[in-house]
Amino acid sequence: MKKEVVVIGLGYVGLPSIINHVKNGHKVIGFDIDKRKVDILNKGISPLDTVLDETVQMLKEKRTVFTYDGQLIKGKDVYIIDVPTPIDKNKIPDLSYIKSAVNLIKNKVKIGSLIILESTTYPGTTEEYLVAEFSKLGYHIGIDLFIAYSPERIDPGNTQSLSAKIPRIVAGHTNKCLSKVEDFFGSHVSSVSNLKTAELAKIYENTFRLVNIALADELQKISDNLDIEVGEVLEAAATKPFGFMKFTPNLGIGGHCIPVDPYYLTWLMADRGVETPLIDIAGKINDSMLDYYLEKIKDLSAQSKKEFAEMSIAVIGVTYKKNIADVRMSSVISLIKKLKAKNISVVAYDDVMHPYSASTDETVIGLEQDYQQLMQYDLVIYAVDHDVYEDKKKLIMDKSQLFYDLTTV
Numbered sequence: 001m002k003k004e005v006v007v008i009g010l011g012y013v014g015l016p017s018i019i020n021h022v023k024n025g026h027k028v029i030g031f032d033i034d035k036r037k038v039d040i041l042n043k044g045i046s047p048l049d050t051v052l053d054e055t056v057q058m059l060k061e062k063r064t065v066f067t068y069d070g071q072l073i074k075g076k077d078v079y080i081i082d083v084p085t086p087i088d089k090n091k092i093p094d095l096s097y098i099k100s101a102v103n104l105i106k107n108k109v110k111i112g113s114l115i116i117l118e119s120t121t122y123p124g125t126t127e128e129y130l131v132a133e134f135s136k137l138g139y140h141i142g143i144d145l146f147i148a149y150s151p152e153r154i155d156p157g158n159t160q161s162l163s164a165k166i167p168r169i170v171a172g173h174t175n176k177c178l179s180k181v182e183d184f185f186g187s188h189v190s191s192v193s194n195l196k197t198a199e200l201a202k203i204y205e206n207t208f209r210l211v212n213i214a215l216a217d218e219l220q221k222i223s224d225n226l227d228i229e230v231g232e233v234l235e236a237a238a239t240k241p242f243g244f245m246k247f248t249p250n251l252g253i254g255g256h257c258i259p260v261d262p263y264y265l266t267w268l269m270a271d272r273g274v275e276t277p278l279i280d281i282a283g284k285i286n287d288s289m290l291d292y293y294l295e296k297i298k299d300l301s302a303q304s305k306k307e308f309a310e311m312s313i314a315v316i317g318v319t320y321k322k323n324i325a326d327v328r329m330s331s332v333i334s335l336i337k338k339l340k341a342k343n344i345s346v347v348a349y350d351d352v353m354h355p356y357s358a359s360t361d362e363t364v365i366g367l368e369q370d371y372q373q374l375m376q377y378d379l380v381i382y383a384v385d386h387d388v389y390e391d392k393k394k395l396i397m398d399k400s401q402l403f404y405d406l407t408t409v
Contacts, residue, residue: 006028006076007082008032014080029067038068075110083119085098095121098117102130102133122265127173130147142176146174147177210283210286211278216234254331255329308342313344316380316389325353349367
């Protein structure tokens with residue numbers, strides 16, 4: 001049965017969610033408090049690099065509504081919450097966006113509405129912020145209002161992750177809530193017994209990646225000390241067809257998942273008096289890599305005739321991931337700030353950053369096709385191997401006085 005669906009939050013999770021629901025024949029309203037983003041979408045333009053303008057135009061042809069007017073989302077069948085769940089500077093969870101979303105819809109739902117939280121968060125959030133709040137309003141959850149949790153599984157840049165065939169973890173506050181969310185998503189669901197289990201499963205997925213990337217980071221330091229190519233070690237280990245998963249070292253994990261989600265878990269456990277030493281040390285290793293590579297860059301600069309603090313440096317690629325326009329929590333941006341703090345002249349280049357999704361206080365410009373301007377710099381740091389650069393990497397190296405490749409470390 002086709003539904004009237006409201007998706008709250010039109011970012012990297014919300015917009016792809018809308019696409020899937022429209023393809024499934026539902027009538028969808030996308031809501032966001034960002035008026036600029038809504039206006040862009042209503043012009044048929046995508047605010048995301050991961051969604052084509054043609055796809056937004058298809059949504060408009062299917063009569064999808066994009067709005068920041070809360071009155072337009074009253075009395076709908078399904079409400080899906082796809083809002084950010086960041087951490088503050090002390091790595092404490094910030095659930096203000098979820099709270100605002102609940103406040104937005106609590107006087108707009110109708111008897112029989114299904115509310116689904118998709119944002120990644122700590123176990124207990126759905127009960128605390130949704131079940132408890134709507135129960136206070138007199139709703140009998142599982143009878144006249146249905147609440148579920150089904151975490152998103154979108155990996156920006158990975159087209160497979162946008163497919164509706166990726167299994168969805170689903171959980172409901174009651175058996176009837178579970179039945180409702182299972183029916184809504186249809187096939188490719190993996191049901192679990194309760195909300196907390198679903199919340200923990202999602203947050204564990206990203207914690208697993210943090211821990212294994214930290215191990216790869218430590219391997220980088222070991223290999224450097226032993227004068228061994230870490231990439232060759234990883235390739236050799238990866239020839240084992242079972243019992244090994246390849247993770248690579250990096251400047252620092254970026255984006256809005258791996259460097260954030262594990263701290264929701266450690267914060268919750270610390271509040272309950274439970275230690276999480278492995279996750280804690282993995283986070284510290286990740287945080288240490290920026291200074292580690294900064295020292296390696298400084299060592300390389302000794303080949304220049306200039307003192308490190310007097311050098312001019314070009315950084316190529318500033319987004320947090322290859323072929324992705326998103327700069328949220330980009331370790332490259334952090335590296336640039338650290339270099340500038342040493343009074344070093346730094347110019348940042350990136351030809352993949354999306355004009356609407358990019359958000360950084362650093363000035364970022366595009367490279368000329370012949371890369372001639374690179375010759376003026378004492379050092380070129382190749383930070384993100386976007387395809388647009390990989391195809392001409394040799395030319396970039398030839399134009400560089402000194403070249404440091406962060407993508408092969």
